[in-house]
Amino acid sequence: MDKMESLRAFACAVIAAACSTASAAGNPEAGEKKAAACIACHGPDGNSPALPEPAEPWPKLAGQLPEYMTKQLHDFKAGRRTNSQMSPQAQALAESDIPDIVAFFAKQKIKSNEPADKSVMAQGEKLFFSGKGRPEPVVACVGCHGLNGVGNKNWNKSLASLPAVLAPAIGGQHASYVARQLKAYRDGTRKNDASNTMRDIARRLTDKDIVAIAEYVASLPR
């Protein structure tokens, strides 16, 4: 532990409230070096290469909310979210390196995608801004994930309890990754969403809805 870190740990111990702010603000320069193992899959600037199907997609991390990345890394570490590629990576990661690494990826700029199928964009846009009516009502994605899918670290200020209100940035993400996560929430293989937030939404989405919303979200600039 260097002097700065021990001072920070001391301040955290004294004022509990200062702790979350201090640990959320990592050092992106230090993080770039610590992220050496991550960039093989997630890209040197957090823009991972698109992999052809059926390869498992590597998500882009560029511009992602640091609070959300921290939650996911903790979930992978603890086994609340599992993935054969990512779980061992998170488990090997020192807790003290997480703030710097997520600060590095959060600072990068995401490159959004050209839609692969323009014919589904209108349906995707409708789902994003208006959700779906009966018989399987779905709330609009924009309400939580924000305009252009920029993410929102507190989409429901009246509840104000992380992590249930921590909606990640999804604009510009790979369509294949978005679709895969929605299917994983739908079939329950991803279940680290607090209060079932995404599982409740995804189980009301058809395969066609998922193709459309994934293409649309992937094209959003942010």
Ligand code: HEC
């Ligand atoms: C071998 C490839 C690989 C390496 C190396 C790797 N990851 Fe991942 N990572 C993945 C895959 C695949 C996923 C998506 C897992 C899933 O579908 O649930 C992922 C997911 C993530 C997520 C969640 C993204 C989201 O939007 O929910 C974060 C955060 C993350 N990785 C950070 C890291 C960090 C930090 C490192 C370096 C310590 C790292 N990864 C190294 C393959 C990798």
Ligand code: HEC
């Ligand atoms: C009520 C708020 C809310 C609404 C509405 C909502 N989401 Fe989410 N979404 C979340 C939260 C919270 C998470 C993070 C859950 C976790 O920690 O795993 C999330 C996660 C996701 C993820 C995973 C992102 C990643 O990087 O792995 C995708 C994809 C997603 N949502 C897409 C959508 C789509 C598409 C819609 C609209 C059909 C939608 N969401 C509507 C709150 C919401």
